[in-house]
Amino acid sequence: MNRKRRLALAIGAGIAPLLVVTMPASPASAHGYVSTPPSRQAQCAAGTVECGPIKWEPQSVEGPKGLASCSGGNSQFADLDDDSKGWQVTPVGSSQTFNWKLTARHSTSTWQYFVGGRKVAEFDDGGAQPPETVSHTVNFGGITGKQKVLAVWNIADTANAFYACIDVNIGG
Template sequence: MHARKKTAVLVGAALAPVIAVSLPASSASAHGYISNPPSRQAQCAAGTVGCGDITYEPQSVEGPKGLTSCSGGNSRFAELDDDGKGWKVTPVSSTTQFQWTLTARHSTSTWQYFAGGHKIAEFNDNGAQPGSTVTHQVNFAGLSGQQKVLAVWNIADTANAFYACIDVNVGG
């Protein structure tokens, strides 16, 4: 009986690394997305719109700085780029607060907001490390009607940024 226990322990010890390597990698506890008004990834996570992987990782839309896509160039989240997917449009005033929910804090260079192909706001954090939420008041400066807002969180100490798109109806 003692020999069997010893053999079982040895077999278990030998197999443990193999099993650990073969398990799927867990998602990183990164990073951030717009939670209010609900971004496309927030809508996926809430089940408002049926989505794939982004449902479980709304905070993970990360890509190189300078992109203009909702997916941040990440093919796993390409459905965020589909303007015809049935995203809920949130009515907002001409000056609206956007709230980021952050699951990992990074030193920040800037937060940028684009609508109608133009930058409508930028906030410079000069390398500061934000808390678990960040809120910006954005003025739509003469834009009205339905707009797709691209929000970008530019990280200070990497070449990457986090991306979120929010569908709004300004003045609607």
């Protein structure tokens, strides 16, 4: 019996590396969005703006890293890219704290914030797993007026990121 057990262990040890290499990679289990000031998907979830299926899953705006769209390239969330939908605009000062609500946490490389296609802030988490809520204070520098902020949560161990757009009036 001892010999059979050793043989089974040896076979298992030989097969295990092959299974790890041949098994498909699982998608990111992380989900999250900017809750305050209210992002477009937060407004959809609250019923502030009529937006289709994103109402039920505001945390699911996931797409490949490097996109510049509010929908994360997801056609089912295309309403988020429509600037004419009557999004609530939040008045903010020259800096603003953005609060992310994470419904599933995942290792994070960086958090980025863009205004008009220009990166205005980046926070490096170095692969750490974030808590359920994350806050960043972003200084807008000399940018003023009505702006759309693109907030991006870059996942450390996948090729994906989560996207949120927040409509603000800086200095308003």
